[in-house]
Amino acid sequence: MLTFIVRRTLLAMVTIWALSILAFLVVQLPPGDFADTYVLELLGNSPVAGGQFAEVLEANLRREFGLDKPVIVQYAKWAWKGLRGDFGMSLEFKRPVAEIVRERLLMTIILAGTTALFAWGLSIPIGIYSAVRQHSIEDYTVTFIGFMGLAVPDFLLALWLLWITFTYFPEHEIGGLFSREYVVAPWSFDRVMNLFSHLWIAAFVVGTAGTAALIRVMRANLLDELHKPYVITARAKGLPEWKLILKYPVRLALNPLVSTLGYLLPVLMSGSVIVSVVLSLPTEGPLLLRALLAEDLFVSSTIVLLLGALTVVGTLLSDILLGILDPRIRVS
Numbered sequence: 001m002l003t004f005i006v007r008r009t010l011l012a013m014v015t016i017w018a019l020s021i022l023a024f025l026v027v028q029l030p031p032g033d034f035a036d037t038y039v040l041e042l043l044g045n046s047p048v049a050g051g052q053f054a055e056v057l058e059a060n061l062r063r064e065f066g067l068d069k070p071v072i073v074q075y076a077k078w079a080w081k082g083l084r085g086d087f088g089m090s091l092e093f094k095r096p097v098a099e100i101v102r103e104r105l106l107m108t109i110i111l112a113g114t115t116a117l118f119a120w121g122l123s124i125p126i127g128i129y130s131a132v133r134q135h136s137i138e139d140y141t142v143t144f145i146g147f148m149g150l151a152v153p154d155f156l157l158a159l160w161l162l163w164i165t166f167t168y169f170p171e172h173e174i175g176g177l178f179s180r181e182y183v184v185a186p187w188s189f190d191r192v193m194n195l196f197s198h199l200w201i202a203a204f205v206v207g208t209a210g211t212a213a214l215i216r217v218m219r220a221n222l223l224d225e226l227h228k229p230y231v232i233t234a235r236a237k238g239l240p241e242w243k244l245i246l247k248y249p250v251r252l253a254l255n256p257l258v259s260t261l262g263y264l265l266p267v268l269m270s271g272s273v274i275v276s277v278v279l280s281l282p283t284e285g286p287l288l289l290r291a292l293l294a295e296d297l298f299v300s301s302t303i304v305l306l307l308g309a310l311t312v313v314g315t316l317l318s319d320i321l322l323g324i325l326d327p328r329i330r331v332s
Contacts, residue, residue, distance in 0.1 A: 005320065012312045019308035020082070020301075024075045027292070027300040034091040034295045035061040065091055067297070078298065082305075088298035092291070097298045101284070101306070107177055108283040114199050115207040116264065120257070123211050127218025128250060134223060142215065149212030155274040158205045162278070175280040177202065205275055210267075217256050225249035255326055261318035266307040 035058040062068040066077065078088055087097040130142040162175070176183070182194045225231065226249055234244050273285040284303055291299035 001320075001323065004323075005316075008316050008319065012316055015312050016305075016309050019312070020079055020305050021075065023304040023308060024078060024297075024301045025071065027297055027304065028071060030295070032295060033062070033067050034065065034297060035059075035067060037295050038091075065089070074297075078301065082302075087302040090291075090296055090299050092294045092296045092299070097302050100287070100299060101302055104282050104284050104287055107281075110195070111177070111199065111202055111206070111281065111283060114203040115210070118203045119207040119211040119214055123214030123218055124254075124257075127215045128222060128245070130215065131219045131222035131226065132245065142219075146212040146215045149208050150216075152208075154205055154209050155278055157208060158275050158278040161201065161205065177281060202275075202279055202281055205279065210264075214257060218253060221253040221256055222249055225253050252326060255322060258321050258325060259318050261314045261321070263311065264314060266310040266314070 038061060039058050059068070066074060069077075081088060085098055087101075089095065090097050090100055093100055126142055130139045133139050177195055177198045178185075178191070179194055179198075182191045185191055222245075226245075228249075231244065231249055234248065235241070273289050275281070276283050276285040277289070284306070288300065288303045290296075291303065
């Protein structure tokens with residue numbers, strides 16, 4: 001196992017390096033750059049918008065931010081500084097990229113962790129109960145709720161919750177992760193409690209579709225395991241039913257859930273961008289959207305690289321967990 005982890009870690013480092021190249025190049029695929037966008041917003045419909053003044057201003061901006069250099073040179077400088085934790089200056093905010101991303105990273109991790117606990121904590125026991133009580137009223141009810149959770153877009157659910165709050169509970173704030181008086185306040189016990197009072201709403205909205213999907217996956221895989229010969233044999237030997245189910249079939253039915261961990265981390269980290277915008281969540285998703293619209297090269301590339309790296313790390317963790325969870329899987 002140790003050899004496997006070391007080998008996969010080295011491969012993960014090479015993969016992340018390749019992802020950094022793709023992240024930097026993909027962001028530059030659309031025509032134009034930050035200088036074009038900035039000058040267009042600055043001058044607008046001014047008579048000099050398309051004149052020599054605009055061209056000189058764009059040239060100065062490109063020279064200031066190094067956008068006049070070849071792409072390979074830009075990438076080399078960005079990657080070399082990135083090894084030391086410096087991902088350049090934000091073209092839009094005029095601040096270090098690492099500082100901007102770090103501000104939202106803590107809130108993103110807290111929201112992602114809460115959403116993961118909500119999704120897995122509900123989907124696994126509900127999926128088990130639904131599979132054990134197949135074709136019962138409870139099973140049909142869970143199936144119906146699961147299909148509703150998959151069918152309703154999460155941003156629509158967010159808008160619905162906002163409407164209910166503004167209509168019937170105007171004294172409560174549902175948007176964001178803090179009340180107004182705690183947005184820029186230093187960390188304290190009251191601020192933490194205020195965060196938790198807002199956090200469950202965001203976790204519920206972001207995790208609804210994922211929870212419904214995980215319930216369906218858990219139910220289907222457990223039903224497949226419950227009819228296998230080893231379960232029938234264990235039951236014939238007199239093993240208690242719930243002990244039998246939890247010790248063997250559930251352990252194997254978790255494989256598909258664990259194997260999707262590599263995709264779960266970046267999805268939870270970025271969150272649903274539309275939901276984050278609707279609920280005014282200070283996560284990486286809205287920041288990435290704003291950076292892409294403004295063609296802020298260094299912020300966009302850094303966040304895309306972060307999400308790609310999380311995918312690689314999540315895949316490595318899922319492979320290790322599968323080797324531990326399922327005795328049929330051997331690293332060799």
